[in-house]
Amino acid sequence: RERAREVLEAAERRNTSRLGVEAMDLLSAYGIPTPAGEIVDSPGDAEAVAERLADGEGVVMKIVSPDILHKSDIGGVEVGVQPSEVADTYEDLVVRARNYQSDAKILGVQVQEMLDMDGATETIAGMNRDPQFGPLMLFGLGGIFVEVLEDTTVRVAPVSEPEAQNMVDDIESAPLLRGARGREAVDEAGIVETIQRLSQLVTDFPAILELDINPLVATPDGVSAVDVRLTID
Ligand code: ADP
Ligand code: MG
Structure with a gap:
């Protein structure tokens, strides 16, 4: 909880109300698994981190800016970047951000471990404060499917374990998570635990008005x- 508080206070000092991947520590402070990664502010540092994190598949690089909400919409996410391409990609990401908004505040670039997406499902876990009901936890199918299929469900926070489990049961795509059509079942217990930990986080910090993990890769x-x-x- 102390570490989470530090992240939020740092944001306050920077006078920003919108946080992105620079707030990843908030999640790990509450035991929610995140890929290994670091935010750097130079091509050289990006290369050093990439050499440490890259396996054969390379790394993922993302622009980090409070002015850019949907990073891939502006070409701000590159997956499978080999260490030798990292420095050039750093410059590309910054140029694209500047083209999108010339005065965008750029905090740097996140260099992240590349996840094996074979057999993975992108889900979304989030929270929105409703004026009437208070904090609402949301779970559903994530990635590009969020808008298209709108397969999500909500519960008032804090949610108990049975309630979190019930949220997973509730979505139309639950069979997809459980290994329909020869797919392997994903770690459903991990999803349930993540929903609960997120619920705890937003309960402990009323200053968090809304939060989305998208994707929560399962x-x-x-x-x-x-x-x-x-x-x-
Ligand atoms: P944004 O939502 O701002 O466009 P994301 O960080 O969600 O940016 O990245 C967009 C997409 O890129 C994700 O939905 C996922 O499919 C893919 N992706 C992002 N990070 C990784 C990663 N570490 N490993 C594998 N795929 C990733
Ligand atoms: Mg996203």
Whole structure:
């Protein structure tokens, strides 16, 4: 909880109400698994981190800016970047951000471990404060499917374990998570635990007005919060 408080206070000092992947520590402070990664502010540092994190598949690089909400919409996410391409990609990401908004505040670039997406399902876990009902936890199918299929469900926070489990049961795509059509079942217990931990986080910090983990990548081996964005009071 102390570490989470530090992240939020740092944001307050920077006078920003919108946070992105720079708030990843908030999630790990509450035991939500995230890919290994670091935010750097130079091509050289990006290369050093990439050499440490890259396996054969390379790394993922993302622009980090409070002015850019949907990073891939502006070409701000590159997956499978080999260490030798990292420095050039750093410059590309910054140029694209500047083209999108010339005065965008750029905090740097996140260099992240590349997850094996074979057999993975992108889900979304989030929270929105409703004027009437208070904090509402949301779970559903994530990635590009969120808008298209709208397969999500909500519960008032805090949610108990049975309630979190019930949220997973509730979505239309639950069979997809459980290994329909020869797919391998994903770590459903990991999803349930993540919903509960997120519920605890937003209960402990009323200053968090809304928060989305999209995607929360679920694989047979576990879950991982690959992207986060939140608004604070
Ligand atoms: P945004 O939502 O701002 O466009 P994301 O960080 O969610 O940015 O990245 C967009 C997509 O890129 C994700 O939905 C996922 O499919 C893919 N992706 C992002 N990070 C990783 C990663 N570490 N490993 C594998 N795929 C990733
Ligand atoms: Mg995302």
